[in-house]
Amino acid sequence: MAAKITGSVLVTGSNRGIGLELVRQLCESTCPPSQIFAGCRDPNGPRVKALKELAQKHQHLVTIVELDTTNQASITEAAKVVGGQLKDRSLNLLINNAAVNIPGSLTETGEQQMMQVFQTNTVGPLLMIKEFLLFLRTAAAQSGAQREMSSQRSAVVNVSTLISSIEKCPETFLHAPMYPYRVSKAALNMLTRCLSEDLKKDGILVMALHPGWVQTDMGGPEAPLSTEDSVTGMLNVISSLTETHMGTLLDWEGNRIPW
Numbered sequence: 001m002a003a004k005i006t007g008s009v010l011v012t013g014s015n016r017g018i019g020l021e022l023v024r025q026l027c028e029s030t031c032p033p034s035q036i037f038a039g040c041r042d043p044n045g046p047r048v049k050a051l052k053e054l055a056q057k058h059q060h061l062v063t064i065v066e067l068d069t070t071n072q073a074s075i076t077e078a079a080k081v082v083g084g085q086l087k088d089r090s091l092n093l094l095i096n097n098a099a100v101n102i103p104g105s106l107t108e109t110g111e112q113q114m115m116q117v118f119q120t121n122t123v124g125p126l127l128m129i130k131e132f133l134l135f136l137r138t139a140a141a142q143s144g145a146q147r148e149m150s151s152q153r154s155a156v157v158n159v160s161t162l163i164s165s166i167e168k169c170p171e172t173f174l175h176a177p178m179y180p181y182r183v184s185k186a187a188l189n190m191l192t193r194c195l196s197e198d199l200k201k202d203g204i205l206v207m208a209l210h211p212g213w214v215q216t217d218m219g220g221p222e223a224p225l226s227t228e229d230s231v232t233g234m235l236n237v238i239s240s241l242t243e244t245h246m247g248t249l250l251d252w253e254g255n256r257i258p259w
């Protein structure tokens, strides 16, 4: 069944990889969102061609927004741009997808590597949620009869990873040591869990989603999953979220991953 995400959506890091495919599938859905904001840190850079073509093809739907999630001024400016265009200043779905990974064995990892990855993968999503919270709250409040928590009403999806799981570490560590990345995403999971407690009262659903191991610049060519299959699964999971998924870590097929 096709995923049904019909409200307004903001995706960070949408010029390539999973973010680009999220925007593509949302545009091409039989029930597309009302508005798609495609965040991208360098809209005039060399890696934006595919996103620009997509936005050109779906002009009525997609707005490319300059957004560097490690830069507070950029986030504030993006919120002004998005807020100015949102119908009723209401944002239904924020997908915190932007992230970085760097070689991360113990030998390769020092303060600078830890801080750089933490800034993007953990601090960035926190700043994004704070800046867009007003719009998410408005969406939740305006939902009228639709009182159940859902991505149609108001939700934050933090894109996490299987290798953030502390319980799964013994079976995943040897394949991917990646100290900065693992630690930053485990912290993102705690952020997700804290926010789910905090924003329950507002009717905003918050959860973390693992896309699988995917063929992107980050995942590499040997990854088993195509971006198409991963994102089809992710959107199915996102569109069927309910209150029971509040504060969980799920994979792209909807399976629960232990913390």
Ligand SMILES: NC(=O)c1ccc[n+]([C@@H]2O[C@H](COP(=O)([O-])OP(=O)(O)OC[C@H]3O[C@@H](n4cnc5c(N)ncnc54)[C@H](OP(=O)(O)O)[C@@H]3O)[C@@H](O)[C@H]2O)c1
Residues within 6 Å of the ligand: 012, 013, 014, 015, 016, 017, 018, 019, 040, 041, 042, 047, 067, 068, 069, 070, 096, 097, 098, 099, 100, 120, 159, 160, 161, 162, 210, 211, 212, 213, 214, 215, 216, 217, 218, 219, 220, 223
């Ligand atoms: N691929 C996998 O196997 C895999 C597995 C588990 C989880 N994930 C997660 O899935 C998400 C997407 O990963 P991906 O594989 O698509 O990665 P990717 O191909 O490396 O793309 C990363 C995206 O994030 C953007 N980005 C990085 N730093 C940013 C910043 N400061 N501000 C705004 N955008 C920024 C990049 O923009 P630029 O082009 O400007 O650099 C790019 O659009 C990430 O959260 C990742 O951790 C991926």
